[in-house]
Structure formats: C-alpha cells, structure tokens
Amino acid sequence: xxxxxxxxxxxxxxxxxxxxxxxxxxxxxxxxxxxxxxxxxxxxxxxxxxxxxxxxxxxxxxxxxxxxxxxxxxxxxxxxxxxxxxxxxxxxxx
Numbered sequence: 285x286x287x288x289x290x291x292x293x294x295x296x297x298x299x300x301x302x303x304x305x306x307x308x309x310x311x312x313x314x315x316x317x318x319x320x321x322x323x324x325x326x327x328x329x330x331x332x333x334x335x336x337x338x339x340x341x342x343x344x345x346x347x348x349x350x351x352x353x354x355x356x357x358x359x360x361x362x363x364x365x366x367x368x369x370x371x372x373x374x375x376x377x378x
Contacts, residue, residue: 289313316359320369
C-alpha cells in the first residue's frame with residue numbers, strides 16, 4: 285500500500301494473534317482485529333493429540349489485554365467462526 289499506517293484496514297486471522305502481531309496492528313493504526321480459534325484451542329489440540337509442533341508459538345498474553353493497553357483503540361471480534369477455524373488444526377495433522 286506504500287504507507288506506514290493502515291487506517292480502515294482489519295486484520296482477519298483464523299487464530300488469536302500473538303502479542304507481536306497484535307502490537308503491529310496497533311502500530312499500523314489498523315481499525316480492528318477479527319479472529320477465530322483461541323490460543324487455548326491450539327494448546328488443547330497439542331495436548332490431546334500429542335502434537336507440540338506449535339507450542340513455542342503460544343505466549344500467554346491475550347489479544348484483548350494488549351488492545352486494552354494500546355493506543356489507538358482497535359475493535360476486537362473474538363471467536364468468529366471458531367469451530368470452523370479449529371477444524372483447520374486437523375487439516376495439518378500428520
């Protein structure tokens with residue numbers, strides 16, 4: 285887009301964004317974040333199926349907490365199509 289700020293843009297993701305991605309959305313002055321599966325969903329999947337391939341990616345700081353402390357204030361829609369997003373974990377199962 286050729287610019288630093290992404291006003292009027294929204295980050296859509298199948299999984300709750302990590303603290304770094306959430307912070308990047310704030311720094312870019314995006315409008316908001318929409319995500320499906322929660323970080324707990326990925327952790328639970330790993331515990332249930334013994335797949336810890338992505339356990340290093342879980343940082344236990346919720347997106348909502350980071351947004352609450354950030355400026356500008358972004359809107360947040362959590363668990364959008366959560367069940368559909370959780371099914372994607374099974375697609376990558378070896």
